[in-house]
Amino acid sequence: MAKVLRVGVAGAGVFGGYHTNKYKQAADVDFVGIYDLEKSRAEAAAAPHGVKAFGGDELADFLAAIDTVTIATPAFAHAAVALKALEAGVHVYSEKPLAITTEDGEAMVDRAKAKGLILACGHQERAVFEAMGLYDVPERPLLLEAVRNGTASTRNLDVSVVLDLMIHDLDLALTLAGVEAGGLKTSAKYRTDEGYKAVGADEVKASVEFENGMRATFAASRMAEARERTMRIVYPSGEVVIDLLNRKFENTTPFNLNSDFAEADIAKDPLGTSVFRFLDTVRGVRQRPLCAGDEALKALRLALAIDADVAEDQES
Structure with missing residues (x-):
């Protein structure tokens, strides 16, 4: 039996919605909730899925409740959320770009490696x-x-x-x-x-x-x-x-x-392919996600x- 992973999405915008839909489709996951700096946005995004909304200063509570997170915040916030998630022992899938500075991207890669965690990035094409x-x-x-x-x-x-x-x-x-x-x-x-x-x-x-x-x-x-x-x-x-x-x-x-x-399953749903491979990598079924953090850092x-x-x- 596959390990059930507790998952969450940080960012209640358009891309956060895309990732929410993928996690709702994924097997062997417990979709815990959605975090957004503005809790009202998180509540609006979480309600249709029956999951918990976290907002503002509740980021630590959100991270404590999950094993893996997709970061779909605006790009400037990717690194700040990712570094806190990795420090909390949470595996991270960051939408692209990985970060907006080389220093932040390197810090994310280094912290994931030091913690033995998976860091993936959304280069789904x-x-x-x-x-x-x-x-x-x-x-x-x-x-x-x-x-x-x-x-x-x-x-x-x-x-x-x-x-x-x-x-x-x-x-x-x-x-x-x-x-x-x-x-x-x-x-x-x-x-x-x-x-x-x-x-x-x-x-x-x-x-x-x-x-x-x-x-x-x-x-x-x-x-x-x-x-x-x-x-x-x-x-x-x-x-x-x-x-x-x-x-x-x-x-x-x-x-x-x-x-x-175009008819191949992985090309019909490249985002799903990327998300599900990330989950498989967290479980140890795969060696690497579709795009690992060190590869995203090069881009x-x-x-x-x-x-x-x-x-x-x-x-x-």
Whole structure:
């Protein structure tokens, strides 16, 4: 019999709702409750599920009642909640980005290791690449081109478009390259609407060279006219062009990728795949979650390097 895990969600917003639904579907869990800084939000989110609401200064009580937690707060609060959870002996699944500073990300990874706890991060699109078979390709890419555009929104404005959107593609590129990034060059644009307030750039293009010679270009926008999520991966033997929104691809390589990947269970529900693998890792059924904290830290470092380069260009 699988161990029943006491689980909770920190953050009563949209993403907290997504994770709440996954925990309600999960087997062998006792979904204890939802925490939010504003208890009224926690109460509104918890009531439909018949679980307890925790708010404000009740974080310690919330953590004492659970074994595992999803952190779906605004990004700036990920590290503060995660570090308290880890100190309390609670396994952590943090939505992306892992943190908003390298120091906080490193502290999370170090504390999880010191406590012998699982730290996972929500880079769920890895499940799509796994379903396609891209991680089984025996060649390393020579070139990668990624575009991730979104229309104007009031969500996630506490971070730049790099930490909000581009970081997905940075993580995927790092998994394909198998090494960390070296040099980079960036350009950026900002929304200028009256009353609009956001942290960082709203549209960024970055050229990155990885330590093994792979080159990549990344474009991300949260002020585009239409959504677009595409990736072109060039191998020595051909290329793969992926439409992530419409779940299809073109393949000129000799490698037998799964053209029906969109029908695979792990790709139909990548968030569920990520959450359930996290739970399995906590139970000891798996060695690692879909994206472990140390892997998410690499994507965070690259994202912050891009943000820093953008900021430097703005100042010069």
